[in-house]
Amino acid sequence: MNLxxxxxxxxxRGLLGxxxxxxxxxxxxxxxxxxxxxxxxxxxxxxxxPPELAALFALEGLASGPGYAQSTYFGxxxxxxxxxxxxxxxxxxxxxxxxxxxxxxTLAHAVTRWQVVLETALALLTRVAALCVVxxxxxxxxxxxxxxxIEPTRLLAVTLALFLLTSVTGLAALFGGAVSGRPAVATGLxxxxxxxxxxxxxxxxxxxxxxxxxxxxxHWAFGRDPITAGFDLxxxxxxAAAMAALVLLSGWLFSRRDVGTA
Amino acid sequence: xxxxxQALGLTKRYGATTALAGLDLEVQxxxxxxxxxxxxxxxxxxxxxxxxxxxxxxxxxTVLGHDPREGGSALRRRIGYLPGxxxxxxxxxxxxxxxxxxxxxxxxxxxxxxGIAERLGLDLARHVGKLSKGNKQKVGLVxxxxxEPELLILDxxxxxLDPLVQQEFLSLVRDAKARGQTVFLSSxxxxxIEQAADRVGVLHRGELIRLGGVEELRAGRQRxxxxxxxxxxxxxxxxESMGRVRGLSLVERDGEVALTLSFEGDLDMLVKTLARFEVxxxxxxxxxxxxxxxxxxxxxxx
Numbered sequence: 376m377n378l379x380x381x382x383x384x385x386x387x388r389g390l391l392g393x394x395x396x397x398x399x400x401x402x403x404x405x406x407x408x409x410x411x412x413x414x415x416x417x418x419x420x421x422x423x424x425p426p427e428l429a430a431l432f433a434l435e436g437l438a439s440g441p442g443y444a445q446s447t448y449f450g451x452x453x454x455x456x457x458x459x460x461x462x463x464x465x466x467x468x469x470x471x472x473x474x475x476x477x478x479x480x481t482l483a484h485a486v487t488r489w490q491v492v493l494e495t496a497l498a499l500l501t502r503v504a505a506l507c508v509v510x511x512x513x514x515x516x517x518x519x520x521x522x523x524x525i526e527p528t529r530l531l532a533v534t535l536a537l538f539l540l541t542s543v544t545g546l547a548a549l550f551g552g553a554v555s556g557r558p559a560v561a562t563g564l565x566x567x568x569x570x571x572x573x574x575x576x577x578x579x580x581x582x583x584x585x586x587x588x589x590x591x592x593x594h595w596a597f598g599r600d601p602i603t604a605g606f607d608l609x610x611x612x613x614x615a616a617a618m619a620a621l622v623l624l625s626g627w628l629f630s631r632r633d634v635g636t637a
Numbered sequence: 638x639x640x641x642x643q644a645l646g647l648t649k650r651y652g653a654t655t656a657l658a659g660l661d662l663e664v665q666x667x668x669x670x671x672x673x674x675x676x677x678x679x680x681x682x683x684x685x686x687x688x689x690x691x692x693x694x695x696x697x698x699t700v701l702g703h704d705p706r707e708g709g710s711a712l713r714r715r716i717g718y719l720p721g722x723x724x725x726x727x728x729x730x731x732x733x734x735x736x737x738x739x740x741x742x743x744x745x746x747x748x749x750x751x752g753i754a755e756r757l758g759l760d761l762a763r764h765v766g767k768l769s770k771g772n773k774q775k776v777g778l779v780x781x782x783x784x785e786p787e788l789l790i791l792d793x794x795x796x797x798l799d800p801l802v803q804q805e806f807l808s809l810v811r812d813a814k815a816r817g818q819t820v821f822l823s824s825x826x827x828x829x830i831e832q833a834a835d836r837v838g839v840l841h842r843g844e845l846i847r848l849g850g851v852e853e854l855r856a857g858r859q860r861x862x863x864x865x866x867x868x869x870x871x872x873x874x875x876x877e878s879m880g881r882v883r884g885l886s887l888v889e890r891d892g893e894v895a896l897t898l899s900f901e902g903d904l905d906m907l908v909k910t911l912a913r914f915e916v917x918x919x920x921x922x923x924x925x926x927x928x929x930x931x932x933x934x935x936x937x938x939x
Contacts, residue, residue: 377737377740377741378741381737384729385727385728385729388728475724475726476720476722476723476724477724477725477726479685479690479720479722479724480718480720480723480724480725480738480777480780481741482688482689482690483688483690483713483716483718483720484710484713484714484738484741484742485710485711485713485714485741485742485743486710486713486741487709487710490710633690633691633692634690634691635685635690635691636651636691
């Protein structure tokens with residue numbers, strides 16, 4: 376676990392920065408629910424937007440406390456911020472180290488390719504989990520004062536969904552790097568997965584095509600509204616399977632290729 | 638079992654480019670073997686293949702009795718490697734980074750890191766990112782030597798080191814040899830490793846074109862001479878009569894002649910020829926192997 380520990384130690388500052396960002400997102404949005412939210416107030420708001428836009432950002436959810444937290448933080452800003460952080464870590468894990476030339480020396484030691492993939496993936500998951508916990512602890516702290524009315528177990532459920540979803544985007548970036556060794560490919564693939572997941576889900580709702588949503592990891596995470604309906608075993612399983620597939624494919628393909636010649 | 642490194646038809650191609658073309662080579666245990674060649678000759682490719690960082694297109698390699706890929710991390714634990722393009726990053730100090738590599742190698746005897754660092758004059762408290770190229774090279778050397786591996790694979794170990802540190806490096810190599818460790822190192826010039834190497838191979842465009850003891854290669858070494866000589870008739874004729882002179886240029890100015898030439902072979906003849914003239918300045922240096930020289934080796938061989 377030397378690589379895991381070193382990855383976390385080297386990334387301390389970055390993690391702190393992202394945690395501040397996530398905290399700011401929660402602290403800037405949650406306290407305003409009593410003033411912008413509530414059933415009547417919100418409907419006049421929503422009517423101001425074209426229906427497509429309202430659907431894209433799930434504005435109808437603003438009418439309740441949990442819906443507000445979902446639409447502003449879990450489904451939007453939290454997803455966005457933590458995905459970007461995860462994609463950055465995933466891209467650096469293999470592709471970044473390979474591109475900068477430091478991976479060659481690491482691999483020349485008593486380290487296997489699988490070990491590099493598994494330990495850096497684990498470091499990524501640890502940091503993503505830390506950000507999700509920071510965000511949700513603050514939501515919990517504001518639950519009473521901001522009259523959000525989120526049930527504790529439902530908060531756990533949505534936190535898990537956010538963790539799994541952003542882990543998928545981060546691991547997609549790691550996979551892109553493990554295959555290609557190029558940071559641009561890694562970051563691009565991670566971003567593509569994140570954006571495609573969100574857009575597919577929104578388009579499916581707009582077009583009334585539920586089959587389309589089934590392709591979207593975003594839908595797997597939030598399609599059954601864990602913040603009001605609780606744990607969604609099917610969605611969580613799909614996300615966990617995607618994570619496992621990405622890690623296994625990364626390890627397998629990375630073990631088979633040349634390093635440092637991309 | 639007494640072969641440390643063996644290559645059989647070892648080949649690496651990248652698309653249409655051939656980086657290494659069927660290398661056959663044996664390095665015995667306890668030997669110090671030097672691989673000489675200009676940049677792009679394939680030295681780094683050989684070393685990366687031995688460490689399983691890249692995989693051969695054809696042929697095979699055996700390192701300490703194992704295929705590099707099959708041997709995996711257990712094999713690499715027994716090797717110390719200095720990459721040719723050493724990149725060190727991080728917010729840690731040199732000492733912390735070295736301890737990290739030590740843990741990856743399965744532990745380093747207490748005091749070893751400090752001992753080697755002191756010999757090379759490396760400050761372990763400095764941050765890795767702020768080290769000069771030469772100091773980074775020292776970090777690279779410490780991590781290669783510190784776990785006293787059976788085999789040291791050092792790609793251009795002397796690059797970036799000042800002459801004093803180069804001497805200390807050579808003494809590290811001698812100590813390693815005395816302990817029975819095998820050293821496989823490379824350089825673009827013979828002079829930087831000739832004091833350490835028992836045998837030398839010359840690599841050019843992916844092919845091993847010459848293999849022999851240091852003495853043999855030293856005799857055929859290409860040297861570049863720059864001198865200033867008092868003007869005197871017969872200088873050009875005398876120099877040309879030596880043979881094995883290339884790129885002779887004489888520039889006369891104010892009664893002095895600035896001359897440059899490339900010379901291969903018996904130095905004694907060169908010195909005695911020059912001694913007939915009044916030498917005002919003299920500089921003799923080893924020349925990086927040039928294509929023309931390589932071709933000469935080839936023609937001799939065939």
